[in-house]
Amino acid sequence: DAEVRPLLAAAACRDPRASFARDDAELLVAIVIETLLEAESAQPGSPQLLAWHDLCGALHRGLADAGLPGAKYAGEDVGLARKLLDLFDRWLYALSLQEERPDWVFLRLPRPLDFQQLVPLRRPRADRPEILAGHEEHQRRRDGFRLTDPRMSAREVRSEIDYCIYCHEREKDSCAKGFAEKDSPRYRKNPLGTPLTGCPLEERISEMHTAAREGDFLSALALVCIDNPMAPGTGHRICNDCMKACVYQKQDPVNIPQIETRVLSDVLRIRWGFEIWSLLTRWNPLRFERQHPRPYSGVNVLVVGMGPAGYTLAHHLLNEGFGVVGIDGLKIEPIAEHLIAGPIERIDDAFGAALDERVTSGFGGVSEYGITVRWDKTFLDILHLNLARRTHFRLYGGTRFGGTVTLEDAFDRYGFHHIALAAGAGKPTVIGLKNNLIRGVRKASDFLMALQLTGAFKKGSLASLQVRLPAVVIGGGLTAIDAATELAAYYPIQVEKLLDRHEKLCESAGEEMVFSVLDPEERHIYAEALEHGREVRRERERAAAANDEPDFARLVKAWGGVTIAYRKTLNDSPAYRLNHEEVIKALEEGIAFAEGLSPVEAVPDSHGGVEAVKFTLRGGGEVTLPARTVCVAAGTSPNTTVEKEAPDRFEVDPGHSAFRSFRIENGKLVPAEVTDDLTGAIGFFTSHSSGGRYVSFFGDNHPAYAGSVVKAMASAKDGYPHIARLFAHQLERADGSAQPVWAALTARLDGDLRARVHEIKRLTPTIVEVIVRAPAAARGFQPGQFYRLQDFETLAPEVEGTRLQMEGLALTGAWVDRERGLLSLIVLEMGSS
Ligand SMILES: Cc1cc2nc3c(=O)[nH]c(=O)nc-3n(C[C@H](O)[C@H](O)[C@H](O)COP(=O)(O)OP(=O)(O)OC[C@H]3O[C@@H](n4cnc5c(N)ncnc54)[C@H](O)[C@@H]3O)c2cc1C
Ligand code: SF4
Structure with missing residues (x-):
C-alpha cells in the first residue's frame, strides 16, 4: 500500500501549493487552466469555487x-476567470510558436496523419535523388549499446492516457478488437494496405487506460495480464498493431505501447514489483476463465524454441496443468540460484546491469539476438526467471530438435504426449546477387546474431566480428533497419576496442611482432581500423572537454556511412508500412536510405573482398555504391528444417513455405485455411500424428502468425486451448499426484541433454582434445557433423576488464562413444578467444 499510494497521489495531484513548491512550471500552468475552466461554471460553495479561491x-x-x-484577484469574480483563460490561451499559442519552447505535453497537438509522409525526409544530394536522409536538426547522437530509447516521461504517458477516449464503454475499442469490414469477417485495411486487426492478443487496452488514469497501475497491469501475461515481451518499440487500429485514424493515434510499458515498469519498480507481476501471471482475480493454475496432470509437452511463441505457450500450458520441457538450439545462460530460490524485493538489485554489460542470456529467440537495444532486454531476463521458477518447467539450451532430439526420441524414448514447434523463421531468402558469398557479404540476420550472441559490442568481449565502412544493407524490412543502425553503432566500438588491445599487445610484444602475423591485405585493414580508432578517441576527448556528447555518426558518415538500398520506394517498403517509427529512428542515427535500387553484383577487390555493389536503377540505368560490408536482409520464411533432415514426417504447404496447417475435428486431422489477418478457423496442428500424438506449430513457424512478437504470442494464446482439449480428461482429473512422472522424465533428460566436460587432453602445444559427455548429442552424431563449443558468460571470469569467454566454435566430432555418451572435439588454439 505504501508503495502504491505515491502513484495514486501523483495521478491525483492538482494542488497548486505543491506545484509552486516544486517549481514545476508545466504542472502549475495545467492547474491554473483547469481551475479557470472549472471556475467558469462554478456554483457558489462548490469545490470548483474553493479551488479557484485557493x-x-x-x-x-x-x-x-x-x-x-497588492494585485487584485477578487475571489468571487469568476467572470475574471474567463478573461484570464482567454489571456492564457493567447499566451500559450504564442509560446507554442517559439522555437525554444519548453517541452510541455500540452504544447504538443495531435498532427493530422498523412500516410504518404509519415517520415520527415530530405534528399541531401542533387546528383543522387534516390538517396534519402533525415533532417539535420533531428539527428540523435548514439554511443554504443546502452538502451537507446529512454521512453516517455510519466507526464507524457499521462497525457497519452488523457488523449484516449476510453472506447470500451461504447464497445468501440478498435485498438483491441480491430476495425471489421462491413458485412464481412475480415478487417479493414489502412491506406498503406495493412489490415487493422488491433492487438492480436486482444489486450484490454481501453480498460487499462481507465485504471491508469486514476493512477491505479496495479489494476491496470492486472487488466493487461488477463490477455497478455507475458507483457514484458511486448510494448514500446516492439509492437504497434493496437496503435494502427486506434479510433483516431486521421490524426496521431494514442501511443498505447508507451502506456503499456509504463504501467508494467511502474509496478515492477515498486517494492516486490517483480513478485506482484509474477503472481498476476499465475493468479489473476480478473481472469474469470481460470484464476489460478491447475495441479500437475502428468501430461508432458516438449516445446521447441524459446522465442516469444515458445515462452508464451510454455506459460499457458503450465497454467493448464501440463509439464513443459523447453529446448532451444542456442546456449541459454544459467540463472543465479538466489533469484530462483527467494523473492525479489527491488528489481534493480536483481537485473540492474546496463544493456552493454548485461549477460546475453540466449532466452527469447529473436527478441534476444535480433531486436536491438532500442528495447530493454532486461524484460527477457524477467520472463526467463518467471518461467524458471515454475516447478513443472525445465529448459535445456544447446539442444537442437532434429539433431540432438528427434521426433521419435521425443515421443518414443522420452514419452512426451505432445510436441509444439516454435522454431521461428530461420530460413533467409537468397537473392540473385552475383558473388553473394565473397568476403564482406553476409546475411543481415547473421550479422545481428553474431553481434549480439558473441557479445562483440561489449567492451570486455574477446569476440572478433569484423565490419568495415562504407556499409550497404540490402532490403526494406525491419531487419534491414536494425542491421543498419547496429552496423553504424558497432563500427566505432570495434575500432576503439581494437586500438586499446593493439596498444596493450605492442606494450608486451612490440608493434613489429603484431604486424608480422598479418598478410598484406590484413595489414591494410588493420592500419585503417587503428587510424579510425584514434579518430574515435579524439572525438571522445573533444566531447569530454566541451561537456558534449561524442558525435560518432559524423565520423561514420565521413568513412562512407551506412546506406539501406531497397528496390522500391521507401513508402512501399515493409518497414515504412509496418512500423514507420523505426525508419524515423534509423534516420535520426544518420542512416541513409536509397530507393529504387535492385542489386546485381557484389564487386570484389584484388584480394577477393567486396568493395562495391552494382545496382540497376528503377527507371533505367545502373549505379554502383562503394561497400566494404554488405548485409542482405531479403526476408525469411518459416523454419521447416526438421522436415528436410528427416523427410516425410510433415506435409509442407509450398504456397506459404511452411508446414501445412490442420485442425482436429472428431479425432481427425482436417486441412485448415490460412488468412493474413488472423480471421477464419486457424489450424494449429501439422500433418504428423503417431499413436494418437500430435505436433502443433506456432509463431513465425506458422504462416498465419509469422512476422512479429505479439503475433507469435497470440499464436500461443489462441493455440494452447486446442492442445488442452486433446487432454481434457487428464487435465480435469489432475490432483498433483503425478509428480513422480515429472521427476523421472527430468532426471533422464538432465542426464541425456546437459553436456559436461569429461576430460581435457593437450595433444600438442596448440592442439587440445576436449572430451564431452553428452549422451543425446553422441547418439545423434553423423560423420561430418559440427558441434558448437562455447562457455557460459555468467561463469566466465573477468580479468583486467576482459571477460574470458569464447565465441561459439564450430568443431567436428573426432570420435564418438555412443554407449558411454562421449564425444571428442579437437580444438586448435588460434586467435584471441
Ligand atoms: C532483426 C529483427 C528485428 C525484429 N524486430 C521486431 C520488432 O521490433 N517487433 C516485432 O514484433 N517483431 C520483430 N521482429 C520479428 C520477431 O522477432 C519475430 O516475429 C518473433 O521473434 C517470432 O517469435 P517466435 O517465437 O516464433 O520465433 P523466434 O523468436 O525466432 O524463436 C525461435 C527459437 O527457436 C530456436 N530454434 C530454432 N530451430 C530450433 C531447433 N531445431 N531446435 C531447437 N530450437 C530451435 C531458435 O534458437 C529461437 O530461439 C524482428 C525480427 C528480426 C530478425
Ligand atoms: S486507444 Fe484509441 S481506440 Fe483504444 S480506447 Fe483509446 S482512443 Fe479508443
Missing part, C-alpha cells in the same frame, strides 16, 4: 513573495 490565494502569495503585493 488558486487566487496562491497567486497573491506568489506575487507578494516576488515583491509585487
Whole structure:
C-alpha cells in the first residue's frame, strides 16, 4: 500500500501549493487552466469555487513573495476567470510558436496523419535523388549499446492516457478488437494496405487506460495480464498493431505501447514489483476463465524454441496443468540460484546491469539476438526467471530438435504426449546477387546474431566480428533497419576496442611482432581500423572537454556511412508500412536510405573482398555504391528444417513455405485455411500424428502468425486451448499426484541433454582434445557433423576488464562413444578467444 499510494497521489495531484513548491512550471500552468475552466461554471460553495479561491490565494502569495503585493484577484469574480483563460490561451499559442519552447505535453497537438509522409525526409544530394536522409536538426547522437530509447516521461504517458477516449464503454475499442469490414469477417485495411486487426492478443487496452488514469497501475497491469501475461515481451518499440487500429485514424493515434510499458515498469519498480507481476501471471482475480493454475496432470509437452511463441505457450500450458520441457538450439545462460530460490524485493538489485554489460542470456529467440537495444532486454531476463521458477518447467539450451532430439526420441524414448514447434523463421531468402558469398557479404540476420550472441559490442568481449565502412544493407524490412543502425553503432566500438588491445599487445610484444602475423591485405585493414580508432578517441576527448556528447555518426558518415538500398520506394517498403517509427529512428542515427535500387553484383577487390555493389536503377540505368560490408536482409520464411533432415514426417504447404496447417475435428486431422489477418478457423496442428500424438506449430513457424512478437504470442494464446482439449480428461482429473512422472522424465533428460566436460587432453602445444559427455548429442552424431563449443558468460571470469569467454566454435566430432555418451572435439588454439 505504501508503495502504491505515491502513484495514486501523483495521478491525483492538482494542488497548486505543491506545484509552486516544486517549481514545476508545466504542472502549475495545467492547474491554473483547469481551475479557470472549472471556475467558469462554478456554483457558489462548490469545490470548483474553493479551488479557484485557493488558486487566487496562491497567486497573491506568489506575487507578494516576488515583491509585487497588492494585485487584485477578487475571489468571487469568476467572470475574471474567463478573461484570464482567454489571456492564457493567447499566451500559450504564442509560446507554442517559439522555437525554444519548453517541452510541455500540452504544447504538443495531435498532427493530422498523412500516410504518404509519415517520415520527415530530405534528399541531401542533387546528383543522387534516390538517396534519402533525415533532417539535420533531428539527428540523435548514439554511443554504443546502452538502451537507446529512454521512453516517455510519466507526464507524457499521462497525457497519452488523457488523449484516449476510453472506447470500451461504447464497445468501440478498435485498438483491441480491430476495425471489421462491413458485412464481412475480415478487417479493414489502412491506406498503406495493412489490415487493422488491433492487438492480436486482444489486450484490454481501453480498460487499462481507465485504471491508469486514476493512477491505479496495479489494476491496470492486472487488466493487461488477463490477455497478455507475458507483457514484458511486448510494448514500446516492439509492437504497434493496437496503435494502427486506434479510433483516431486521421490524426496521431494514442501511443498505447508507451502506456503499456509504463504501467508494467511502474509496478515492477515498486517494492516486490517483480513478485506482484509474477503472481498476476499465475493468479489473476480478473481472469474469470481460470484464476489460478491447475495441479500437475502428468501430461508432458516438449516445446521447441524459446522465442516469444515458445515462452508464451510454455506459460499457458503450465497454467493448464501440463509439464513443459523447453529446448532451444542456442546456449541459454544459467540463472543465479538466489533469484530462483527467494523473492525479489527491488528489481534493480536483481537485473540492474546496463544493456552493454548485461549477460546475453540466449532466452527469447529473436527478441534476444535480433531486436536491438532500442528495447530493454532486461524484460527477457524477467520472463526467463518467471518461467524458471515454475516447478513443472525445465529448459535445456544447446539442444537442437532434429539433431540432438528427434521426433521419435521425443515421443518414443522420452514419452512426451505432445510436441509444439516454435522454431521461428530461420530460413533467409537468397537473392540473385552475383558473388553473394565473397568476403564482406553476409546475411543481415547473421550479422545481428553474431553481434549480439558473441557479445562483440561489449567492451570486455574477446569476440572478433569484423565490419568495415562504407556499409550497404540490402532490403526494406525491419531487419534491414536494425542491421543498419547496429552496423553504424558497432563500427566505432570495434575500432576503439581494437586500438586499446593493439596498444596493450605492442606494450608486451612490440608493434613489429603484431604486424608480422598479418598478410598484406590484413595489414591494410588493420592500419585503417587503428587510424579510425584514434579518430574515435579524439572525438571522445573533444566531447569530454566541451561537456558534449561524442558525435560518432559524423565520423561514420565521413568513412562512407551506412546506406539501406531497397528496390522500391521507401513508402512501399515493409518497414515504412509496418512500423514507420523505426525508419524515423534509423534516420535520426544518420542512416541513409536509397530507393529504387535492385542489386546485381557484389564487386570484389584484388584480394577477393567486396568493395562495391552494382545496382540497376528503377527507371533505367545502373549505379554502383562503394561497400566494404554488405548485409542482405531479403526476408525469411518459416523454419521447416526438421522436415528436410528427416523427410516425410510433415506435409509442407509450398504456397506459404511452411508446414501445412490442420485442425482436429472428431479425432481427425482436417486441412485448415490460412488468412493474413488472423480471421477464419486457424489450424494449429501439422500433418504428423503417431499413436494418437500430435505436433502443433506456432509463431513465425506458422504462416498465419509469422512476422512479429505479439503475433507469435497470440499464436500461443489462441493455440494452447486446442492442445488442452486433446487432454481434457487428464487435465480435469489432475490432483498433483503425478509428480513422480515429472521427476523421472527430468532426471533422464538432465542426464541425456546437459553436456559436461569429461576430460581435457593437450595433444600438442596448440592442439587440445576436449572430451564431452553428452549422451543425446553422441547418439545423434553423423560423420561430418559440427558441434558448437562455447562457455557460459555468467561463469566466465573477468580479468583486467576482459571477460574470458569464447565465441561459439564450430568443431567436428573426432570420435564418438555412443554407449558411454562421449564425444571428442579437437580444438586448435588460434586467435584471441
Ligand atoms: C532483426 C529483427 C528485428 C525484429 N524486430 C521486431 C520488432 O521490433 N517487433 C516485432 O514484433 N517483431 C520483430 N521482429 C520479428 C520477431 O522477432 C519475430 O516475429 C518473433 O521473434 C517470432 O517469435 P517466435 O517465437 O516464433 O520465433 P523466434 O523468436 O525466432 O524463436 C525461435 C527459437 O527457436 C530456436 N530454434 C530454432 N530451430 C530450433 C531447433 N531445431 N531446435 C531447437 N530450437 C530451435 C531458435 O534458437 C529461437 O530461439 C524482428 C525480427 C528480426 C530478425
Ligand atoms: S486507444 Fe484509441 S481506440 Fe483504444 S480506447 Fe483509446 S482512443 Fe479508443
